[in-house]
Amino acid sequence: MHGEAIWITGIGACSALGTDAEALADALEAGRSGVRLHAGDPARGLSPFAAASIETPLGQDMPPAQRNLYDRHSLLALQAASQAWHQAALPAQVAAPDRAAVAWGTGLGGSNALQQSYTEVLTKETPRVHPYTVVRVMSNSAASHLAMRYQLRAAMLTMSNACASSAQALGEALMLMRQGRADLVLAGGSESMLNTGSVMAWQAMGVMAPPDADDPTASCRPFDDGRRGLVLGEGAAALVLETASHARARGATALAVLAGYGHSVDAVHLSRPQADGQERALRAALADAGMSPDQIAYVNAHGTATEVGDAVEAESLARVFGPRGVPVSATKALHGHLIGAGGALELVACVQALRRGRLPGSAHVRNSQLREIVDLIEGAPRQVGPGKVAVSNSFAFGGSNVSLVVQGV
């Protein structure tokens, strides 16, 4: 067992399903998809694609000179962090900055700013590169802005491990707090890569689901026999983590407890998942939380809807929990794959499911041979009692696997 518990006292989310964590949970429960058809840019070779984009303007409360400092993924970070901070009822800036840290994940960082700069350089006769390009693009850009905004001076952890980035940021934040190096951590992740260059790169990889001809909003079908790949999303999610004593001292209450973190590396292939590595991450997370598989009431699967990925995850889940041993859903069907921000968003989805007592379904499943080994939640949310425990999986290109354990209160 570890020292004192690490409480989650605030959550925030911004995705195609809405600009706060309640909207996220509402949409997941209703099975409402944030995915839509994008026209692409056929003249440049970008085919029409399905994606879960955010249409709400960002940074409208800032003058242009201030807004220009941020890449879109950093603006999303501010949005999610602001909600989490507000829910935690923290002061505008922390009382003890040297005991407060930020842990943030992103896969590509400022890819929009990078594309903007390259476009300028490669297409203009007299290129004019913006002086903020470097500070918008760098992977620690969002974390830096968050540190400055809330005066988080104890540590800045920037995790960039593809699809596991923000899940790992949360896990490493947990380690940091257990080591006694911080009493409070603002943790999460943000991603925005729905620009031409990035989407074309994903299309070239052949892992993106083609838009469903009948219903583009249902293009992503995790665990369905007809799954054809992932759908990109954009957004951010943030969680305020506090040691229980720190939270109690200021009268804060827990939304949930971040109880365990498991991390493993396949070291086999850049993009092909491995059940062995996933199993190790899952078992490590359960061991870290001091829990057995039968104590887990729900798994939010990585579930990207690639043919191989879902099958391998079904296998690793069956190994750890037994065939159909735990209720599972993959919420990426509705909010898309947020890559570096996915783990944090899905942990927020888990926290919301435990708070509300309703586990969201896995949308767009018609037929699934994987039902034989996976207890898929389908249709209406499944009820769950108070104090139950959920696991969130995030498995990344590069072979990095993260599982997080969160307990309801």
Next chain:
Amino acid sequence: MSNMLESLRQLACRELGVAEGDLDSHATFADLGLDSLMLVDFMFAVEDHYLIQIDHDAAMKAPTLAGLAQLVEQLVAAKPAADAAAPAAPVTA
């Protein structure tokens, strides 16, 4: 106050998010709170608004809004006829 300085002040208020009364046309950009990167960002906004190219070193010889207004006025006047016919981008909120 010249029309150009008035126009530039409006642009600065919008870009920097400051009130008209807080903007001293004769204060240096540093005194207005613009660091080197913020200043280049502001110059980009001025270039886009008046459809001109500003030489940074020339702008720094008189690093105030009043000084910049004189330079911008010269650059606008020196634009080729076809370019000069194009109106400056409107200042919008």
